[in-house]
Amino acid sequence: MMPRILLVSLSAFLFLSLLGGCGRDRGADVTFAVGGAPFEIEFWEELIAEFEEESGISVDILRQPTDTDLRRQGLVIPLNAGKSDPDVFFMDVAWLAQFAASDWLEPLDRFLSQKKIDLDVFFTDVVNLADRYEGNLVALPVYVDGGLLYYRSDLLTRYGYRGPPRTWEELVECSRTIQEGERAENPGFYGFVWQGAQYEGLVCNFLEFAGSNGGGIGQADGRIRLLSAENREAVRFMYDLIHRHRISPPNTYTEMKEEEVRASFQLGNALFERNWPYAWALHQQDDSRVKGRVGIAPLPHFPSGRSASTLGGWHVGVSRYSEAKQQSLELLAFIVSYRTQKRLALTLGWNPGRRDVYLDDEVLQELPHLADLREVFEGARPRPNLPYYTQISDVIQRYVNAALAGETTPEAALAEAERELAEVVERYGQD
Amino acid sequence: MRGHTLSELREGYSFMLPLIVFLGCFVLLPVVGTFVTSVYQDVTFLERKFILFQNYRRLIGDADFWRALRFTLLFVAVSVPLEMLLGLSFALLLNQSVPLRGLLRCCVLIPWAIPAAISGRTWELIYNYNYGLANFLLARFGLSDEPINWLGSSAGAFASVVLSDAWKTTPFIAIILLAGLSVIPSELYRQAKVDGANFLYRFYRITVPLLKPTIIVALLFRTIDALRIFDLIYVLTHGGPGGATTSLSLYGYRYFLVGDFGYGSSISVTLFVIALVLALIYVRLSRWSTELT
Numbered sequence: 266m267m268p269r270i271l272l273v274s275l276s277a278f279l280f281l282s283l284l285g286g287c288g289r290d291r292g293a294d295v296t297f298a299v300g301g302a303p304f305e306i307e308f309w310e311e312l313i314a315e316f317e318e319e320s321g322i323s324v325d326i327l328r329q330p331t332d333t334d335l336r337r338q339g340l341v342i343p344l345n346a347g348k349s350d351p352d353v354f355f356m357d358v359a360w361l362a363q364f365a366a367s368d369w370l371e372p373l374d375r376f377l378s379q380k381k382i383d384l385d386v387f388f389t390d391v392v393n394l395a396d397r398y399e400g401n402l403v404a405l406p407v408y409v410d411g412g413l414l415y416y417r418s419d420l421l422t423r424y425g426y427r428g429p430p431r432t433w434e435e436l437v438e439c440s441r442t443i444q445e446g447e448r449a450e451n452p453g454f455y456g457f458v459w460q461g462a463q464y465e466g467l468v469c470n471f472l473e474f475a476g477s478n479g480g481g482i483g484q485a486d487g488r489i490r491l492l493s494a495e496n497r498e499a500v501r502f503m504y505d506l507i508h509r510h511r512i513s514p515p516n517t518y519t520e521m522k523e524e525e526v527r528a529s530f531q532l533g534n535a536l537f538e539r540n541w542p543y544a545w546a547l548h549q550q551d552d553s554r555v556k557g558r559v560g561i562a563p564l565p566h567f568p569s570g571r572s573a574s575t576l577g578g579w580h581v582g583v584s585r586y587s588e589a590k591q592q593s594l595e596l597l598a599f600i601v602s603y604r605t606q607k608r609l610a611l612t613l614g615w616n617p618g619r620r621d622v623y624l625d626d627e628v629l630q631e632l633p634h635l636a637d638l639r640e641v642f643e644g645a646r647p648r649p650n651l652p653y654y655t656q657i658s659d660v661i662q663r664y665v666n667a668a669l670a671g672e673t674t675p676e677a678a679l680a681e682a683e684r685e686l687a688e689v690v691e692r693y694g695q696d
Numbered sequence: 697m698r699g700h701t702l703s704e705l706r707e708g709y710s711f712m713l714p715l716i717v718f719l720g721c722f723v724l725l726p727v728v729g730t731f732v733t734s735v736y737q738d739v740t741f742l743e744r745k746f747i748l749f750q751n752y753r754r755l756i757g758d759a760d761f762w763r764a765l766r767f768t769l770l771f772v773a774v775s776v777p778l779e780m781l782l783g784l785s786f787a788l789l790l791n792q793s794v795p796l797r798g799l800l801r802c803c804v805l806i807p808w809a810i811p812a813a814i815s816g817r818t819w820e821l822i823y824n825y826n827y828g829l830a831n832f833l834l835a836r837f838g839l840s841d842e843p844i845n846w847l848g849s850s851a852g853a854f855a856s857v858v859l860s861d862a863w864k865t866t867p868f869i870a871i872i873l874l875a876g877l878s879v880i881p882s883e884l885y886r887q888a889k890v891d892g893a894n895f896l897y898r899f900y901r902i903t904v905p906l907l908k909p910t911i912i913v914a915l916l917f918r919t920i921d922a923l924r925i926f927d928l929i930y931v932l933t934h935g936g937p938g939g940a941t942t943s944l945s946l947y948g949y950r951y952f953l954v955g956d957f958g959y960g961s962s963i964s965v966t967l968f969v970i971a972l973v974l975a976l977i978y979v980r981l982s983r984w985s986t987e988l989t
Contacts, residue, residue, distance in 0.1 A: 366741035516825035
C-alpha cells in the first residue's frame with residue numbers, strides 16, 4: 266500500500282505546485298520591470314531600495330533579460346492580457362508608438378503638472394517626437410542614444426590627418442590610405458566598421474547614411490516613401506563601402522551588429538567605427554587595445570547634406586492597467602529626477618534623458634565627452650513614430666540587407682520595399 | 697481488440713485520464729485557442745474583429761510566407777535524410793561489439809544533450825568570419841587565401857544550418873535505431889552466415905526489414921521536429937541573410953513580437969496542419985509496414 270500513497274501524494278504535490286506557480290505573490294505596491302546587463306540591474310536594485318525607504322512605497326523588481334526582443338516579449342504578453350503588473354517598465358524608443366497606440370500607457374501630463382515637473386529639462390525633440398503620442402505624453406526618456414563616429418586619433422595623427430572626416434568622401438579617402446598602410450602589419454585591418462546585419466541596427470545606420478544626404482523615410486498623405494535619389498545614393502554608397510572601396514569588411518551585412526563592430530574596433534582592427542555612445546566607456550577600459558587613442562565626432566555627411574544621427578534609447582512609462590497608479594507615478598518621478606539621472610550617468614555611464622545633467626560640473630569632470638554628446642542628441646532624428654514601426658523596419662531591413670549582399674540593386678531594393686510598405690500601411694494604418 | 701468488459705474499459709480509461717486531462721489542457725486547448733485567434737484581426741493597436749479566413753487569404757499572397765515555407769520544407773527534405781543516413785551508420789557501428797562500447801555510446805549522445813541555443817552559439821563561433829574555427833582551419837591548411845563568409849550567402853547559411861542540425865540530432869536517430877537493432881535476434885544473423893549470406897545481403901534481408909518500424913518512428917519524430925525548427929536558427933542566423941533562412945516558426949514568432957497575434961496564429965495553424973498531415977502519413981506507413989511483415 267505504501268508506494269501507492271507515495272505516488273498519490275507525489276502527484277498531488279506536483280499538481281498543487283503547478284497551480285501555485287500561476288498565482289503571483291502580490292506583496293509589494295509596485296512591480297518595476299527592468300532589464301539590461303547584470304551590473305545595471307544590480308544598480309537599479311540599489312536605487313530602488315533607497316526609493317522604498319524614502320517614499321514608503323514597496324517595489325518588486327522584475328528582472329528582464331538583456332536582449333531587446335526578449336524584453337519586449339516579456340512586456341507585450343502581460344499588457345496584451347490586461348495584467349496589472351508590471352506597473353512601471355522601460356521601453357525602447359522604437360516600440361513606444363505601438364505601446365501607446367495599444368492604449369497600454371498611462372498619460373502623464375496631469376501628474377507632471379501636479380508634481381511641478383518641468384518638461385523643458387528633457388531633450389525637447391525627444392519628448393515631442395518620441396514620447397508624445399496623439400498629443401498625450403506617455404513616457405519620459407531615461408537613457409538617450411544616438412549614432413556617433415569613433416575614430417583612432419593616434420592613426421589619424423600618424424598619417425598626417427588633422428581631424429576626423431566631415432564628409433563620406435573624406436572618410437573613404439582617409440580609410441583607403443590608412444588601411445593600405447596598416448595592412449602591412451595587420452592584414453585584418455579595415456577602414457570603417459558599422460552595423461549592416463539584418464536587424465534593427467541596420468535601419469538606424471541606413472537612416473543616418475540617407476539622412477546625411479537629405480533622404481530618409483518620407484511620410485506624406487498616409488504613404489511611406491523610400492524611393493528617392495538621395496536614398497538610392499545612400500544605399501549605393503553603403504554597398505560600395507563593402508564591395509568597391511573595400512574599406513568595410515565582407516561580413517558587414519551578415520554579422521556586424523553593435524558588439525561585433527565594437528569588438529573589431531576595440532581589438533585595433535578598424536580606423537573608424539559607427540556605434541552608440543555605450544562603446545565609449547568600454548573602449549577606455551584597461552583591457553582595451555585602443556584605450557586613450559579614441560575620439561568621437563558627428564557622423565560624416567554627403568556633400569549637400571548634414572550629419573544625421575538616429576535617436577535611440579530607453580523610456581520609462583506606467584501601465585494603464587496598474588492598480589497602484591499614484592505609487593507608480595511616484596516611482597517614475599524618482600527615476601527621471603535630477604539626482605537619479607546624475608547617478609545613472611556617474612555609475613553606469615548612461616546618457617541621461619535630462620539635458621540639465623549634461624551641464625553638471627561633477628558629471629562633466631567624470632565624463633567630459635557628454636558635452637559633445639549633448640549636441641548630437643539635440644539633433645538626433647527619431648524613427649517614424651508609428652505603432653507598426655516594427656513591420657516597417659522589418660521590410661527595410663530585409664531589402665537594404667539584400668542590396669548590401671548584392672542580391673538586388675539599390676534601386677530595385679528601395680522600389681520593392683516601398684511597394685511592400687504600402688501593403689503594411691494599408692493593413693495596419695486603418696482608423 | 698474486442699470483448700472488453702465495462703469494468704475493464706473503465707479501468708483502462710481511468711489509467712489514461714491524467715494523460716487525457718494533461719494533453720487536453722496543455723495541447724488541445726492551446727491549439728484550439730490559436731485557431732480561434734487566427735480567424736480574428738487581433739492586433740494590439742487595432743480593434744479586435746472577426747474576419748474569418750482573411751488572415752489565411754493574406755498568407756496566400758505573402759511572398760515571405762512562401763519563402764519561409766519553401767525554406768522549411770527544403771530544410772526537412774535535406775536534413776532528415778542526411779541525419780537518417782548518419783544516424784543509421786552510427787547505430788550499426790555502435791551495435792558491433794567493440795571495446796569501450798558504453799563510453800562510445802555516451803560520447804555520441806553528447807550533442808543531443810546540449811540545448812539547441814548553446815550548440816547554435818557554438819556553431820556561430822565556428823562559422824564566424826573573423827575568429828571562427830572554420831576559417832582558422834582553412835588558413836592553417838592553406839585551403840583558402842581569404843576567409844570565407846560562411847553565413848553570408850543563402851546557400852552557405854542553408855548548408856551551415858543543416859550541418860549544425862545534423863551534428864545535433866544525428867545522435868537521437870542513432871540511439872533510437874540502436875534500440876531497434878538490439879531487439880533483432882542474433883540467431884538470424886548467425887543462421888544467415890551459416891547459409892553463406894554476405895554482409896550486404898544480411899543487411900538488406902534482415903536488418904532493413906526488421907528495423908523498418910523503428911526507422912519510421914525515428915523519421916516521424918525528426919520530420920516533425922525539423923518542421924518546427926526555431927531555436928537553432930534564431931541563434932545562428934536569426935533568419936538571415938536577407939530572410940533566406942527564416943523558418944515558418946521564426947516567421948510566425950516575428951508577428952507575435954510586433955503584436956499581430958491573428959496573423960501570427962494563422963502561420964502557426966498552417967504549420968500545425970502540415971505537421972499533422974505528415975504525421976498521419978507516417979502512421980499510415982508504419983501500419984502498412986507492420987501489416988506486411
